Structures are given as C-alpha cells and as structure tokens.
Amino acid sequence: MRERTPTIHDVAARCGVNASTVSRAFTKPERVSPATRDRILAIAAEMGYRPNAIARALPSGRTRTLGLLVPDITNPFFLDLIRGAERAAAVAGYTLVLADTEETSQQETTVVERLTGAVDGFVLASSRASDERLREVHAKTRVVVVNRRVRPLPGVLIDSAHGTRQAAEHLASLGHRRIAYLAGPRASWSDARRWRTLQALARHRDLEVVRIGPLAPTVEGGMAAADSAVLHDVTAVVTFNDLLAIGVLRRLRDRGIDVPGQISVVGCDDIFGADFCHPSLTTLAAPIESAGRSAVDLLLGLLADGPDRPRTEDTEDVVLPTRLTIRESTGPAPASGRARGRSPRQRAATDRRTARAVGATR
Amino acid sequence: MRERTPTIHDVAARCGVNASTVSRAFTKPERVSPATRDRILAIAAEMGYRPNAIARALPSGRTRTLGLLVPDITNPFFLDLIRGAERAAAVAGYTLVLADTEETSQQETTVVERLTGAVDGFVLASSRASDERLREVHAKTRVVVVNRRVRPLPGVLIDSAHGTRQAAEHLASLGHRRIAYLAGPRASWSDARRWRTLQALARHRDLEVVRIGPLAPTVEGGMAAADSAVLHDVTAVVTFNDLLAIGVLRRLRDRGIDVPGQISVVGCDDIFGADFCHPSLTTLAAPIESAGRSAVDLLLGLLADGPDRPRTEDTEDVVLPTRLTIRESTGPAPASGRARGRSPRQRAATDRRTARAVGATR
DNA sequence: CTGAAAGCGCTAACAG
DNA sequence: CTGTTAGCGCTTTCAG
Numbered sequence: 001m002r003e004r005t006p007t008i009h010d011v012a013a014r015c016g017v018n019a020s021t022v023s024r025a026f027t028k029p030e031r032v033s034p035a036t037r038d039r040i041l042a043i044a045a046e047m048g049y050r051p052n053a054i055a056r057a058l059p060s061g062r063t064r065t066l067g068l069l070v071p072d073i074t075n076p077f078f079l080d081l082i083r084g085a086e087r088a089a090a091v092a093g094y095t096l097v098l099a100d101t102e103e104t105s106q107q108e109t110t111v112v113e114r115l116t117g118a119v120d121g122f123v124l125a126s127s128r129a130s131d132e133r134l135r136e137v138h139a140k141t142r143v144v145v146v147n148r149r150v151r152p153l154p155g156v157l158i159d160s161a162h163g164t165r166q167a168a169e170h171l172a173s174l175g176h177r178r179i180a181y182l183a184g185p186r187a188s189w190s191d192a193r194r195w196r197t198l199q200a201l202a203r204h205r206d207l208e209v210v211r212i213g214p215l216a217p218t219v220e221g222g223m224a225a226a227d228s229a230v231l232h233d234v235t236a237v238v239t240f241n242d243l244l245a246i247g248v249l250r251r252l253r254d255r256g257i258d259v260p261g262q263i264s265v266v267g268c269d270d271i272f273g274a275d276f277c278h279p280s281l282t283t284l285a286a287p288i289e290s291a292g293r294s295a296v297d298l299l300l301g302l303l304a305d306g307p308d309r310p311r312t313e314d315t316e317d318v319v320l321p322t323r324l325t326i327r328e329s330t331g332p333a334p335a336s337g338r339a340r341g342r343s344p345r346q347r348a349a350t351d352r353r354t355a356r357a358v359g360a361t362r
Numbered sequence: 363m364r365e366r367t368p369t370i371h372d373v374a375a376r377c378g379v380n381a382s383t384v385s386r387a388f389t390k391p392e393r394v395s396p397a398t399r400d401r402i403l404a405i406a407a408e409m410g411y412r413p414n415a416i417a418r419a420l421p422s423g424r425t426r427t428l429g430l431l432v433p434d435i436t437n438p439f440f441l442d443l444i445r446g447a448e449r450a451a452a453v454a455g456y457t458l459v460l461a462d463t464e465e466t467s468q469q470e471t472t473v474v475e476r477l478t479g480a481v482d483g484f485v486l487a488s489s490r491a492s493d494e495r496l497r498e499v500h501a502k503t504r505v506v507v508v509n510r511r512v513r514p515l516p517g518v519l520i521d522s523a524h525g526t527r528q529a530a531e532h533l534a535s536l537g538h539r540r541i542a543y544l545a546g547p548r549a550s551w552s553d554a555r556r557w558r559t560l561q562a563l564a565r566h567r568d569l570e571v572v573r574i575g576p577l578a579p580t581v582e583g584g585m586a587a588a589d590s591a592v593l594h595d596v597t598a599v600v601t602f603n604d605l606l607a608i609g610v611l612r613r614l615r616d617r618g619i620d621v622p623g624q625i626s627v628v629g630c631d632d633i634f635g636a637d638f639c640h641p642s643l644t645t646l647a648a649p650i651e652s653a654g655r656s657a658v659d660l661l662l663g664l665l666a667d668g669p670d671r672p673r674t675e676d677t678e679d680v681v682l683p684t685r686l687t688i689r690e691s692t693g694p695a696p697a698s699g700r701a702r703g704r705s706p707r708q709r710a711a712t713d714r715r716t717a718r719a720v721g722a723t724r
Numbered sequence: 725c726t727g728a729a730a731g732c733g734c735t736a737a738c739a740g
Numbered sequence: 741c742t743g744t745t746a747g748c749g750c751t752t753t754c755a756g
Contacts, residue, residue, distance in 0.1 A: 005478075005479070005502070007748095007749055007750085008749065008750065009749080009750095017726075017727085018726065018727045018728075019727095019749090019750080020726075020727065020728080020729095020750090020751080020752080021725085021726055021727075022750095023749095023750060023751060023752085024725095024726085024751090024752095027750095027751075031725075031726095032725070032726080033725060033726085036725085036726085050475055050478060050479070051749085051750080052479045052480075052748090052749055052750070053476070053477075053479055053480040054416055054419045054420055054425065054479060054480055054748090054749080054750095055420055055732095055748070055749030055750045055751090056749080056750055056751075057416045057732090057750090058416055058417055058420055058731095058732045058733070058734095058748085058749080058750070058751090059731070059732045059749090059750060059751045059752075060732085060750085060751060060752095061732080063416065065459075065480075073441070073444060073445045073448055074441075074445055076438065076441070076634060079435070079436075079438070079441050082435060082460070083435045083436055083462075086435055086460060086461070086462050087462070090461070090462065095459055095461070095476070095477065095480070096459065096460055096461070097427075097457055097458065097459050097460070098444070098448060098458055098459070098460040099448070099452070099457070099458070100445075100448050100449070100452065113412055114415070114457070115415075115457065116367075116412060117367070117412065117414045117415055117416060117733095118414075118415040118416055118427075118457070140367070246638055249638070250638060272438060272634070272635065273634065273635040273638065273639070276608055276611070276612060276635065276639045276640065277635070277638045277639065277640070278638065278639070278640030369732095369733055369734085370733065370734065371733080371734095379742075379743085380742065380743045380744080381733090381734080381743095382734090382735080382736080382742075382743070382744080382745095383741090383742055383743075384734095385733095385734060385735060385736090386735090386741095386742085389734095389735075393741070393742090394741070394742080395741055395742085398741085398742085413733085413734080414732090414733055414734075416732090416733080416734095417732070417733030417734045417735090417748095418733075418734055418735075419734090419748090420732085420733080420734070420735085420747095420748045420749070420750095421733090421734060421735045421736075421747070421748045422734085422735060422736090422748085423748075479749095725756105726755100726756085727754105727755085727756080728753105728754085728755080728756095729752100729753090729754085729755100730751105730752085730753085730754100731750105731751090731752090731753105732748105732749105732750090732751085732752105733748105734747105734748090735746100735747090735748085736745100736746085736747090737744105737745090737746085737747105738743105738744085738745085738746105739742100739743085739744075739745100740741105740742085740743080740744095
C-alpha cells in the first residue's frame with residue numbers, strides 16, 4: 001500500500017502510447033496491432049499492472065459479480081447451494097458476494113438494495129420475501145429465485161412432489177397409517193408444496209397426516225417438535241428438512257423412543273450428515289449443488305442477453321427432482337401402531353392444537 | 363432496468379441544489395443545513411435514489427467489501443468460519459465476497475489479484491500459499507490470516523496445542539499406548555503444530571505415535587486412512603479434523619471394528635455433525651465461528667487505522683484455544699491392546715510405509 | 725490501427 | 741452552509 005499501484009496511464013507512458021490503447025490491448029486485443037499489443041502486455045506485466053475492477057465497472061456498468069442471498073448460512077443445505085453457485089460463478093470468471101438474510105424478508109430487501117448496482121444480478125435462495133416484492137426486484141435488476149415459483153421470475157425448483165409421493169408410499173407399504181408432517185418456515189414454497197402433496201396423497205391412500213408447525217428448520221426446531229409428534233401418536237414423521245429430522249432423531253433417542261422400531265423418520269434434502277447420523281436418515285435426496293449451479297448459469301444466461309434485448313419473459317423454470325434414499329430411520333410400523341393406550345378421543349384433542357417451536361437458529 | 367436509476371444529479375436538479383450538496387446530505391449530514399438536508403433526503407427517497415456503491419468506491423478507494431478466501435467451501439469447518447465472518451462483516455455494514463481456492467496456492471494468488479482493489483482487505487483462511495507469497499500480499503493490501511503464523515501478518519490462530527495435550531492425556535489415562543495421527547494438508551500450520559505437540563508428548567508420556575498422511579482432510583481421506591491405522595495396529599486414532607475422523611468411523615464400522623471397543627477416535631474442530639455421528643465424536647472443540655468473527659474484526663481494525671498511518675507492525679496474534687469434548691468415540695484401550703497377534707517386527711515394517719490417501723473433495 | 729475527448733456516479737478540496 | 745472544480749481508473753465513441 002506504500003506506492004500507488006500502476007494505472008493504465010503509467011503503462012501508456014512507459015509504452016509511448018495513449019491510455020486508450022492500453023485499455024484496448026486488454027479488452028479487445030484484436031483491435032490493436034500485434035506488435036504494440038505485445039509490447040503493452042509485456043510492459044504491463046513487468047510493471048505489475050492489474051486492471052482495477054471497480055474502475056472498470058463504473059463506465060461499463062458490469063461488475064462481473066453476482067449476489068447470492070440465503071436465509072441462513074448456518075444451514076448445511078445452503079452450504080451445498082453456495083458451493084454449487086460459487087463453482088459456477090468461478091468457472092465463468094465471476095465473483096460471488098454472499099449475504100445472509102437471517103430468515104427475514106426485511107433483511108433481504110435491505111441487502112438487495114445495498115447491493116444493487118454493485119452486482120450484475122442476484123440469486124435469491126429460498127427467499128422469504130413476498131411475491132410482490134420479488135417482482136419489484138425483478139423490475140430493476142436481474143434475478144433468479146431458487147425454491148420459489150414467482151411468475152415471471154426465472155427460477156430453479158427442487159420439486160419434492162414425486163419424492164414425497166415415494167416417501168409416503170414407502171411408509172404406507174411399511175404399514176404406517178398415521179403420519180406427522182413437521183412443517184418449515186411459513187414463507188417456504190417447498191414447504192407448501194410438500195404439505196399439499198402429502199394431503200392429496202392421504203385422501204387416496206388410507207393415511208392420516210397431521211401437520212406440526214411452522215417450525216424453525218433447525219435441529220432445535222426438530223427436537224421441540226418431536227415431542228408434539230409423540231403426543232399426536234403417529235408412527236412416522238416426515239420433515240421439511242434434514243435438520244428437523246436430525247433434531248427429531250436426537251430427541252427421540254433422549255426419550256428412549258426407538259427409531260425406527262417405534263417411530264420412523266423421513267427427512268428431506270440429504271444434507272451433509274444425513275448418512276452418518278444415527279440411525280442414518282431415510283431422506284428425499286435433493287440435488288442441491290446442481291440447483292446452485294443451475295441458478296448461477298441461468299442468471300449468467302440472462303446477463304448474456306444484454307441489458308437492451310427484451311428480457312425473456314416468463315422463462316421456463318429449471319425443475320430438479322428429488323428421490324427417496326432409504327436408510328435406517330424407517331422401518332415397519334409397530335404392531336399395535338395406532339393405539340398405544342390412548343383413545344381416539346384423546347388423540348383428536350391433541351390434533352387440534354397446532355404445535356409450534358420457535359427454535360433458535362442453531 | 364428499463365429506466366435509468368436516479369443519480370445524485372437527478373436529485374440535485376429536483377431539489378434545486380448542487381450535486382455535491384446531495385452527496386454531503388448522505389455522507390456528512392451534519393455539514394448541511396437541517397432544512398435542505400431534510401428536503402434532499404425526502405426527495406431522494408421519493409425518487410427512489412440509491413447511492414451507487416461502485417461509483418462511491420472509485421474516488422474514495424474504499425469499497426466496504428471484504429474478501430474471504432477458503433481452501434474448500436465444502437468443508438463444514440469453513441462453514442462455521444464463513445458464518446462468523448459474514449456476521450461480523452454485516453454488523454459493520456461490510457459486504458463479504460467469498461472465494462474458494464480449491465486447496466491450491468495458485469488459485470489463491472489468482473483470486474487475490476483479481477479481487478485486489480475490489481475489496482478493502484482479505485481474510486485468508488487456512489492459506490496454502492507460501493510465507494513469502496503471503497508477505498507479498500501483505501505488502502500491497504490489508505490482510506489477516508487464519509490458522510497461519512506468518513510474521514508480521516496479523517493472524518487469528520486456533521491453537522490446538524493445549525487441546526492436543528488434553529486429548530493425549532485422555533487417551534493415555536484410558537490405557538492407550540500406541541496412537542496414530544492422521545495428518546492433514548502439507549501446507550497446514552495447524553497440522554504441523556498438532557503433530558509436533560503430539561511428538562513432544564510421546565517422549566514424556568510412555569506413548570508411541572505414528573503419523574499417517576498427508577491426507578485430504580475429507581471423509582474419503584479418513585476412510586482410506588482407517589485401513590492404514592488398522593495396519594499400524596494402534597488402539598487410538600487422533601485426526602487432523604473431524605471430517606477425517608468421521609471417515610475413520612465409517613470405515614471401521616464397515617469393517618466391523620468396534621469404536622471405541624477396539625479403537626478409539628479423537629477428532630478435531632467439533633464441526634456440525636460431530637455430535638450426532640455414531641458413535642458421537644470425542645473431539646477438540648474449536649471456536650471456529652469466533653475465529654471468523656475475530657478475523658474480520660481484526661481486519662476492520664486495520665482498515666480503521668487509515669491507509670496513511672503507519673501500519674501496526676508485528677501485531678499480536680489473536681489466539682483462540684481449543685478444548686477437549688469427550689463423547690462416545692473414546693474408551694479404554696482393549697485388554698490385549700498392542701499385540702493383536704502381530705509381531706513387533708511386522709509392525710515396524712508397516713510403520714515405515716507412509717500411507718497416503720488422495721481423496722476427492724467430498 | 726491509434727489518439728483525443730467525454731464521461732460513468734460520486735467524493736473532496738477549495739472557495740465564497 | 742453551499743457551489744465549483746477536479747478528478748478516481750477505465751471504457752468508448754469519434755476522428756484521423
């Protein structure tokens with residue numbers, strides 16, 4: 001930081017050319033005669049010249065930077081997503097700015113406003129903002145949403161409908177008839193979709209599903225909800241995500257309730273840890289890293305369209321499927337499954353209370 | 363993106379003042395008369411004016427952005443670090459740029475060069491670059507290293523020496539006499555330090571330690587190394603990090619070797635998952651999130667010093683301790699511990715081979 | 725193919 | 741307190 005880092009002018013002076021020629025030598029080398037170009041490049045290298053990204057961004061309006069907003073970096077789900085996004089960005093020579101919105105639509109707005117102009121576009125993962133708000137963002141900058149369907153924003157969806165169906169059938173075939181669904185954040189698209197799928201299924205198969213939540217999608221949230229599930233007298237639990245499932249596993253273990261002997265547990269996502277927790281988790285494996293990569297690629301595609309060309313309206317969403325991965329946390333329903341000594345009347349009573357767990361964020 | 367976003371000039375025109383007054387109204391409000399300031403702010407808000415971060419950075423040279431470089435985002439250790447760093451940056455109103463260097467000093471250099479100028483400073487976590495290279499970086503920009511001691515760069519160190527000692531004593535008191543250390547990346551400062559501590563200890567306590575590695579610090583690396591450890595006929599394994607330990611656990615389980623019945627395992631870091639893997643992991647808990655926070659705070663302090671004031675030379679490093687967390691993966695050494703039917707001669711032979719595992723990155 | 729000139733949007737002296 | 745005047749480092753017409 002002692003001596004000023006050399007600029008395009010310093011290089012130009014040493015080469016005996018104009019600054020704009022140096023600029024060209026870097027940005028449009030084909031428009032400079034090979035001789036001068038080589039000389040410029042050589043001298044620039046020798047002087048340790050580095051183009052200043054900020055200065056470059058000002059006139060061009062392109063920062064070659066992308067913003068990735070996640071509701072909670074703490075959550076390993078987003079770890080995988082971040083990884084995918086970072087890789088895709090790096091491959092394209094883009095820089096990734098990471099921000100945590102702390103599960104809050106307000107923080108999300110603040111960050112977007114602060115970063116607008118400083119990034120070429122956003123990937124909003126599991127956004128907690130309203131559809132309307134997202135459309136506003138879409139109106140002023142390039143944006144791709146993940147795990148949200150908001151017309152006409154381009155999006156990447158991990159669709160668990162098929163997986164959820166598989167999971168329900170898996171449980172049904174093991175003799176489970178009464179299942180709890182531990183719900184995630186209120187604003188979650190995936191959550192709503194999963195719950196609807198489950199409900200639809202319940203009508204066709206002979207299944208009862210009770211919904212517990214919304215819950216903070218964390219291990220703590222799962223621990224708290226496990227008690228509700230027990231109270232609701234179910235033989236199987238399907239959770240919004242693996243963190244919740246891991247919390248359930250832990251709490252049931254603490255209480256001496258055997259999994260899958262007494263209760264089966266199905267998670268969702270197959271995050272880091274799902275395969276080595278105990279018992280290992282049956283879960284709906286989601287291609288999270290691909291989702292991150294796809295989102296960035298989609299965004300990059302949008303940027304390539306150029307700011308002038310009419311934005312492709314109502315883009316086809318990228319839909320990534322989920323698939324059931326069976327491990328140790330699911331098994332046959334216990335023989336006397338439904339009763340466990342409580343009357344249907346008692347059960348109905350507890351059903352009506354909607355349990356909530358306000359979990360700290362891990 | 364349809365209509366131009368309003369600039370300071372647009373606001374100035376609407377207010378009937380000069381652009382610089384608008385600028386001041388935002389940056390040094392106390393230097394503008396309350397009346398005009400309020401009018402400017404009101405009109406600016408109404409027009410939806412947002413200061414452009416890029417344009418602001420160009421003249422001031424300060425981007426209010428920090429770069430965080432990690433060798434592998436995939437590794438949950440860095441998840442915690444990223445979280446701490448992100449929080450600290452957010453609190454200070456700074457934006458965090460995240461980059462993965464893929465365990466490569468070359469990538470690290472490239473990224474630093476690309477980002478220099480675009481960020482106010484760097485946090486280099488577990489850098490794989492040479493001391494010399496790091497000093498070069500220090501010469502041209504503000505930088506804080508994590509898990510590296512490179513004079514005179516300011517650094518945050520998670521010092522596992524004390525914890526390692528505790529771990530060794532824990533194992534010794536359980537009757538273990540022959541221990542394997544599964545080493546991490548060659549360029550890791552923490553690794554070197556841990557190994558040296560272990561060696562020093564071995565001399566004082568009646569312990570033998572064999573070193574296996576360097577290994578890719580991943581679950582796969584651990585799985586591969588588990589076989590070496592068995593071959594070396596040890597009763598306990600201490601690993602460079604938890605990922606390695608989890609890999610060992612998994613491999614030993616696959617092979618039907620009981621933990622801690624036949625082999626005890628001690629990890630390091632206490633990452634997400636260490637408490638719910640099976641058996642749960644005895645590990646050296648590291649305050650990773652604090653480390654991330656401290657690193658950013660340290661860097662912010664450096665920036666506050668101003669670019670002119672002589673840089674505080676040879677800063678005191680922030681040293682964070684590690685502490686042993688005992689869980690289920692350690693227990694008494696098996697009765698016939700050392701022998702298991704192999705001669706000391708055979709053992710010596712296998713000792714000499716240094717096992718290596720070239721793990722894919724998870 | 726290369727030079728000259730005009731900014732990008734904002735900050736920062738320096739006057740007044 | 742507010743306006744004027746220069747730029748920050750680079751890109752980009754527009755001439756030549």
